[in-house]
Amino acid sequence: MIYSRNAMSGGDEVPTVCVEHLEGAPLSFMTTAAALRMQTLTEPAAVVPTTTRTIKQFNRIQLPGAPWRYAITSNGGNILVDGVPDMSWRIDLDAKVRAGGATLSEVSAELRSRIDDSWVTKFRIADHLFAYLVVKPKAVPDGFLAEWDAWCRTRGWSASQQGRKIYTMPLAVCKSIAVAEVRRRLTESGELVTGARTLAAGDGALDAEMLRAADSAIRPRHGELEQLNWTSPNLTITQASGIMAGEEIIDWLLRASPAHED
Template identity: 85%
Template sequence: MIYSRNAFSAADEVPMVCVEHLEGAPLSFMTTVAALRMASLTEPAAVVPTTTRTIKQFGRIRLPGAPWRYAITSNGGNILVDGVPDMRWRIDVDAQVRASGATLSAVSAELRARVDDSWVTKFRVADHLFCYLVVKPKAVPEGFLAEWDGWCRRRGWSASQQGRKIYTMPRAVCKSRAVAEVRRRLWESGELVGEAETLAAGDGALDAEMLRAADFAIRPRHGELEKLNWTHPNLTVTRTSGILAGEEIINWFIKGAPATSE
């Protein structure tokens, strides 16, 4: 939904608005049309921003349509209710992670032993849940990701790459579970009624399960899922790429579950 200048593709001349600043500098953008339409999307739908970003990173974003009743951060590890982390959800997630495999400290130590400064610029632990690397993509050793993912999967974790970031994630932490929980709460509160459907959008491997679980899903014609040529019977793929794909996705949401297409 939001894009850095490096991801603008062919849309450089399209009017844009900044929706995220870092240390006072503009960082992420939407087209002006996308911003206006997203603000209107909250009227007919229960919009739930869902991201792999940490709580702090999500807090930098000023998406049109806020404030949000619910938001999902940390790849599903945290549910924010009126901006406040739901500790009951987080306690349950932490228990599932402990029961399903290796600890974060063990995984982090193993990962640190496998990397060096020649191709890694940052090593981060996110919300005490998972870790990720910021890398020089062309300098990543051949076969590193596949080998590291194999090590992780034997221990209840997985690894995937999204642009300059390589995520190492407990398999118990996923967006689809958090989305299902928020949907359950919305039904119980009466905010969802009738035949309300779940529509989802995403572009990375960490989004795949969430897209698969939705009634209808959409992904842009760029990003990790595009490189993987990932598809599913419920999936629409945008015609455009870059920041214009964000605008197309919002139009798709507004229309509501169009026929899927490639």
């Protein structure tokens, strides 16, 4: 939904609004139209921002429509309730990660042994849950991702790349599981009617399961899933790419919302 200047891809002439700053400098943008429609989307729908970003990274974003009753960060590792991490969710998830195979320390040590500064610019541990690399994409050794993912899979983890980042993620940490939990809570509280449809949008391999699990889903014509030519019977693909795809996605969500259906 938000784009850096480098990722806008053809939206240079479109009015934009900055929705994220880093150390005082503008970092991420939406089209002005997308920002206004995002605000409108919160009226007919329970909007749940869902991201692989850490809590700290998510809190940098001034996404139209806030404050959020629920938000999902850390690829499903954390559920924020009125902006506060739900510790019972996190404790249960950490237990599932431990039971699933290798520890974060073991995986991180192995990953460090396989990389060097010629193609990796940053190594980060995110919310004590998973690791990611910031890389020079063209310098990544041939076969690295496939070999690393194969090592991870036998130990309860996986690896995927999105742009300049390579994520190493426990299989237990999954957006779709967190989305299902938030949906359950919203239904139990009466904030969602029973049988309400789940709509989802995403562009990376870490979004695939969430998109597949939704009643209807949409992805942009760019990003990792586009490169993989990923599809699903419930999936719509935008006509646009770059920042204009973000606008198209919000329009699609509005058309699919209960108010529009009525």
